[in-house]
Amino acid sequence: MKYYNKLLLLACLSGALGACADDEIAAFKTDKPESIVEYEYLNAYDALKTYVDRTANPHFKLGTGVTESDFLSKGLVYSLVCANYDEVTAGNAMKYSSVVGNNGSMNFSTVRDLVKVAKGAGITIYGHTLCWHSQQNNKYLNGIIADKVVESEHPSEPTLDPSVISNGDFEDGTITGWGGWGNSSSRAISAAGQGHNGGHALKITNPTVGSDHYFVQTSYNVAFKSGETYQLSFYVKGASTGTGQVVAQDANYAGDPFLDKSANKDFAITTDWKLVEMKATVTADRTLILLNTGKYEGDLYIDDISLCHVNTGGGGGIVTNEYAVQSDFENGLDNWGGWGNSSTREVVDGGGYNGTKGFKVVNPTATNSWSAQVAYDFASELVAGETYYLKLKIKGSVAGNIGAGFQKKSDYSGRGDFPAMSVTTGWKEILTSVTVSGENADRFLFNVGAYAGTLWMDDIEIYREVKGNTIPLTPEEKADTLTYALENWIKGMMEATEGYVKVWDVVNEPMSDWPDPTQLKSDPNHTDTENFYWQDYLGKDYARVAIKLARKYGGDNQVLFINDYGLEGSGNAKCKGLINMIAYWESDGVTRIDGIGTQMHVTYSLDPVKQQANEAAVISMLELLAHTGKLIKISELDMGIADVSGTNIKTIAVTLEQHKMMAEYYKFIVKKYFEIIPAAQRYGITHWSPADSPDNQNSFWRKGEPIGLWNLDYNRKPAYAGFAEGLSGK
Template sequence: MKIIKISMPLLLLSAMWGAGCQKNIESDKKTDPGTDATLHGVAPFPLGVAVNYDSIMTDGMYTSTVFSQFSNVTFGYNMKHGAIVQSNGSYNFSKADAMVAKVTGAGLGVYGHTLCWHQNNNGNYLRNLLAVPGSTPSNPSLIANGTFETPGSTTPFANFSVLNGSSYISAGTAAGEMYEGARSLKAAPAAAGNPWSVQIASDAITTTTGTAYKVRFYAKAANAGGKFRLSNSPSAQYSADYYPTTSWAPYEWTFTANDVSKKIMFDMGYLANTYYIDSVSVTLVNPPASAASFAEQKMRIDSTLKNFITAMMTHYKDKVHAWDVANEVLDDNGILRTGTSSSDAFYWSDYMGDRTAAGATAITNGDSLLTKVFNYAHAVDPTAKLFLNDYGHESNPRKMDSLIALVTRLKAKGVPIDGVGLQMHMSYLNTTTGIDNALLKMAQLGLLVRITELDISVNLGSQTDPQTANFVITPTMFPQQAAKYKYVVESYIRNVPEAQRYGITVWGVSDSDSWLRSRLPYHTKDYPLLWGEGYNKKEAYNEFLKALQLQ
């Protein structure tokens, strides 16, 4: 299982280092998990555990403990986006399939975790998806006043200079003399001559030597048989001759720049006639790829998330009947989560309709994201139970209130949300009042309630504090941890009506498997689970079992 970092504000409240002797944490004897009453055997609701691939596939004691003590499992990592989605966007279900086959073959259920989370994604694939060029490259015209609409102060047209034959150049304004707008370039040489004898030049445009440019314009002549050309300066280049008809038609000239700037010139003096030029543009022949617009990026991310949800729920439709559809959408302030996408972090909520731009202030607090993902999931499997999972309910009233308000809005809109998941990553010092309040308030939503990731830490040190690595357990910690495990069960049953209880999942088997031991660099000592490192049942196990038996 990939180790993740989950913010647990209460863990930072205090650090207990203990000056006395270290309590003996493990005995040498391993307990056979099949000799006593089992947790799921006495539990009045589904009882689950988080498992990782290597241990469930290869560790016999780990596997026998899981199979004998629990009725369902949650994969800590192997159903997440980062585990399934490959660098080319394809899906690899092989490890998840092997795990599903093994646990279901033993009679256990699988709880799906998770379809939309800001961590454990294939971040490189998603960032590459954002970086794909836009569907319409940016290639603006480099020439100013190419429609000749703006008159100059001393010349017929702003941004153009008449070099020769000024008496023959004017603005075309009569009916039929414009291709678009109200004015065109009108050149009327009175007699045949050199092409440059009647000549008008644009202002200089910046060019890159060796780069190809395309001049495009519309032209017509009053009479058949006319002829003109284009040229540029200062290092002159010439187009082929043009023979306009008496109807508007488009013409083009492509040149490769041999200067760092160019003036585009219309050489109209070949033959007597009246010529009309309009809608002149100068653009790159091969424009550089442009970044996708935010609208395009939103469409891509929405589509790839919908496809992932559809693929996962379709693939496991006969095996997985409940899912954490979205996980940790709100931050510790109860605000829609955002951040910098790096490594496996990717903030789906930036692109799913809740913001006007990535990282911008949210216009809705997760409503758009969750409406979409829950509807996508429900469309694949209308019978599946769909959960919104998060942490901090028991210790962060502000966040809990935001979650309650969010779920209430979703329910009012008819969003198919069936349940709420309370992770309950906590410490042995969490207050019982906080636990009661969280379970009671979430139950009042009328949805299914599941404790999804229960563990109870005894090392309260910060992972960034070097002293945390010197943690020494004190004699009172394990009894308090055990009492807290017991209390969680009691509070769950007391505050959540039976019809709404969707079970409890413990986030790991033995202390040595816990994600908390990989909170680098310093939080490597903790004992948050029901079994010790040798799969010995801890006091926490006994009290947890007792609470289940008493119900």
């Protein structure tokens, strides 16, 4: 059955009607439009599949891709397919998202209909596809590996927020933030070596004993919140024994006492360093913490003061950290940068905590704090109104202070500053926090301009605590869950096709595009919301899993292909990478991959140099594939056309001469397939779209481009002739 151009058929019909007209009408004559004459040569061609030498290629399949609804309606597309092709590939019907619902239920009704109609027409089906990253039901797959609910009625253990006292170890050599009064008492920084474990301490001197603790008070401004619990810890030492008290107080002198574990208001002072731990639940908002030592006479030393808000937890609640930054500098700068005042930043071997790699920052002279900055730009904006924690290990060449905060980088406006941080000449760990004060916080800054010297930093973390009653699945749990889902899917598909589909794209498009096409595609941070990468959960061996399941449920006689695009790209890097990856998968001695599919969504270039390179790359790709000894299928061949600048030309603008150039490229590709691929390895060629792509909102593939062998009216194009001649070997 031949498919003639519709325009030509209409012209013939017009001629027949004219023969029955009266003499006046019969006398009227006109020439055929030139546009029809130019295409009349296409009528001499037979159906495409007749050009395949079946004696030399007894197993060769000539296929096409179809929209399943067009094929199932048994209209023009169905007739075209049956006349011209041996095999069909469904555009979407056999893909995961077309079958699997949001709750994991599977509807194979369209697949079963496709099998029934194809079987009745004697057309085989190429299964497309069993395991792919695209067109997955992400909602279902992400849902089954989401954090699991913790089934517990018991409250979680209390946790502590960072200390609200920024100068609690006094290693900067000052008592900044601390004040006091009463009984001619004094407060000063101790001499070096008099602090807990060396260094400095806060020295409080009361010349004479008083009748009550509040006769001498040492203060620090703190914003206590009503109803909240706070834990205080510090080390204390005196020249003699005695007691003291701690109170959270407001401006009206009302207060809440801190109590030790035995509910004692007093803390003991001994002649050796002693750790004091006390708690208070405040009954109203308070503004000060007071160390009351009026009943102790003489010199008193206090060090390592920490005051933390207590998170009491909830029923089964879990606290997890959502990190904006985690940098240990073992792999380099990790996106840290900065500027100002001739300052420098680098990663140095042995410069980190415990001799690991460390981040070295040098500011040569002291200026304004913001004149030298160390910066980190976040991948996504911080959440306004949320509290974020900064944790790091740090030391310096001299003692001093540095600042830190968040910023909106587009206009440099602040989004919250951390309390000033003291730096000592020995390693210390700092944990501090600030609430993000506005939208669009996307940069973190260390302000080091006022610090003259060298800073060493390591293990920098910026995060917020996310509280809930869930906990993440382990990688092993996610892999097990997804393997179960993949097994259900493959089992269901094999049952729905009832053994009629014997050839499959078992894994589709596995290889990366950039930066390394020799490696698998990957989305390790799971930022791609459009796709689902099985390999990121099942590992590099994920193809072995899919192949094992396909043979388990479809039988060992299944013909399984690995299919990918861009194998004909310049240098054939992806082709080589795919061949090597297949060799790895088969290296276990169990996995068997029967064939390789090369999609070949090609473009004819009007730049002769580019086009020559295109053709050379096609030849080298086919040679590489032939050397594998596997079945080779051109699985999704279609063609666009580009001008010399590389801009794709829409169908409406393609000239007849350019159509014929495309026809020659089709002929070249198909002929080279038969010339280079040995007969025993020729599985077949599938042309991906019979007709051109429409230029409207319903078009999702190469929109408005001349990709078909027929135009949108199903008239043959010069590409049809080139394809047919390639099949015939002419």
